[in-house]
Amino acid sequence: MDDIRSRPTLAQLDADGAIEEALDAVAGSSRGQFLRSAALGSAALLAGLSDTVAAAPGPKRDTAILNYALAFEYLQAGFYTEAESLGTIRAMGVERERWARTLGAHERAHVRILKDVLGRRAAGKPFFDYRGVTEDPDDFTRTAVAMEDLTVALLGGQAPRVSDRSLRAAFFSLLTVEARHAAWARRIVRVEPVVSAFDAPKTLAQVDRVIRSTRFRARRPKKEGRGSPRFTG
Amino acid sequence: MREVRHPGVIESVSEGRSRRYFVAGGLLGGVALAGALTGLGRLAAAQGPSREQDERILNFMLRLEYLQSAFYAEAESQGVLDGELAEFARVVGEHERRHVARLRELLGDAAESEPELDLEEVTSTPDAFVEAAVALEDTGVSAFIGQGSNLTVEGVAAVTPLVSVEARHAAWILAIAGRDPAPAPADPAASVAGVQSALEQAGLTTSGS
Numbered sequence: 512m513d514d515i516r517s518r519p520t521l522a523q524l525d526a527d528g529a530i531e532e533a534l535d536a537v538a539g540s541s542r543g544q545f546l547r548s549a550a551l552g553s554a555a556l557l558a559g560l561s562d563t564v565a566a567a568p569g570p571k572r573d574t575a576i577l578n579y580a581l582a583f584e585y586l587q588a589g590f591y592t593e594a595e596s597l598g599t600i601r602a603m604g605v606e607r608e609r610w611a612r613t614l615g616a617h618e619r620a621h622v623r624i625l626k627d628v629l630g631r632r633a634a635g636k637p638f639f640d641y642r643g644v645t646e647d648p649d650d651f652t653r654t655a656v657a658m659e660d661l662t663v664a665l666l667g668g669q670a671p672r673v674s675d676r677s678l679r680a681a682f683f684s685l686l687t688v689e690a691r692h693a694a695w696a697r698r699i700v701r702v703e704p705v706v707s708a709f710d711a712p713k714t715l716a717q718v719d720r721v722i723r724s725t726r727f728r729a730r731r732p733k734k735e736g737r738g739s740p741r742f743t744g
Numbered sequence: 745m746r747e748v749r750h751p752g753v754i755e756s757v758s759e760g761r762s763r764r765y766f767v768a769g770g771l772l773g774g775v776a777l778a779g780a781l782t783g784l785g786r787l788a789a790a791q792g793p794s795r796e797q798d799e800r801i802l803n804f805m806l807r808l809e810y811l812q813s814a815f816y817a818e819a820e821s822q823g824v825l826d827g828e829l830a831e832f833a834r835v836v837g838e839h840e841r842r843h844v845a846r847l848r849e850l851l852g853d854a855a856e857s858e859p860e861l862d863l864e865e866v867t868s869t870p871d872a873f874v875e876a877a878v879a880l881e882d883t884g885v886s887a888f889i890g891q892g893s894n895l896t897v898e899g900v901a902a903v904t905p906l907v908s909v910e911a912r913h914a915a916w917i918l919a920i921a922g923r924d925p926a927p928a929p930a931d932p933a934a935s936v937a938g939v940q941s942a943l944e945q946a947g948l949t950t951s952g953s
Binding site: 568613614616617620621624663666667670671672676677679680681683684685686687688689690691692693694695698703704705707708709710711712 | 924
């Protein structure tokens with residue numbers, strides 16, 4: 512059942528292989544299940560936005576970049592919020608619980624900050640389906656580690672492309688917090704918090720490929736039997 | 745698009761003392777860096793990005809990296825650290841040396857040379873080391889945020905991969921110290937004066953001389 516097609520997902524998220532290695536030890540048999548659930552996908556995080564993001568420097572491109580960052584923060588915030596509301600975080604032990612709750616609160620604050628900065632230009636909240644990853648503490652933790660490192664690569668890649676200087680300063684303030692999250696997360700799973708003297712940036716196309724592979728971005732709200740959304744984040 | 749006005753996003757790390765005081769004290773006070781002091785004055789009055797301004801900002805960052813690099817080298821030679829703390833000093837010290845090399849490469853002939861620094865006291869015990877390392881890394885993060893937006897696009901692209909690594913260092917040492925690795929949803933920016941004040945309070949630099 513350890514579907515070979517699913518393997519590239521974690522490899523993309525975890526370029527140095529350290530997380531996969533460490534999490535094999537931590538999570539053991541649940542790894543196959545995680546890879547299956549996380550590796551099949553198709554919907555781009557923000558279809559249609561990439562053209563504007565590729566445009567010439569200026570306010571329009573800044574807005575597009577910030578909206579992409581906003582979508583990504585929505586993805587993260589929803590992920591932690593869902594794990595919290597499902598009781599997954601409560602079951603993880605004191606140290607990890609504190610870590611996960613802090614990160615969730617920060618990602619929700621990042622959504623608010625970016626929405627506030629964008630004002631009326633803020634894009635709407637995308638729909639996500641975390642495909643069960645938020646239900647299991649090990650799956651949740653390993654995905655969190657990968658997602659935080661990916662955010663650092665995303666924001667690091669976009670910071671130099673933001674033209675407006677005050678926006679760029681705000682971008683830096685978020686980037687360094689995501690980097691703190693990533694280091695903290697890595698230490699939680701007992702892998703090196705800082706693998707290199709320089710964090711390698713990722714292009715939006717690279718980030719989008721990773722997100723697509725998780726299939727976390729859903730096309731429309733998932734209908735539940737209760738008739739209400741599974742969570743709001 | 746509105747201006748960013750979130751508490752902590754653009755605020756300086758520490759407030760209070762007059763700029764003249766800090767210019768007199770110097771970033772690496774106790775160290776003769778007359779050139780550095782005039783550089784700081786101009787840095788604080790930053791206008792639009794330019795190559796010349798990039799040089800001043802990158803040299804400011806280089807001074808911070810010199811301080812960090814020397815601090816970890818001194819800690820390793822003192823040999824009072826063990827366990828994860830020793831690993832932290834070794835790994836981070838190596839990163840800071842590579843940051844120094846990268847900044848010197850970017851600056852070329854304009855790069856300032858490494859000052860003599862006395863960091864014996866702040867590395868004499870594990871507790872002193874942790875306190876100083878926390879201040880050094882957190883201050884480095886805030887310094888980069890404060891000056892990063894004043895750089896040209898090329899300058900930003902060059903320093904960004906290094907900025908997030910400083911933030912990882914900060915989180916790591918805070919975690920080792922049993923403190924909150926990510927104390928706020930947005931990291932504060934520090935003015936040059938704020939950076940000097942924070943380093944001085946941590947005993948990493950001294951005023952006067």
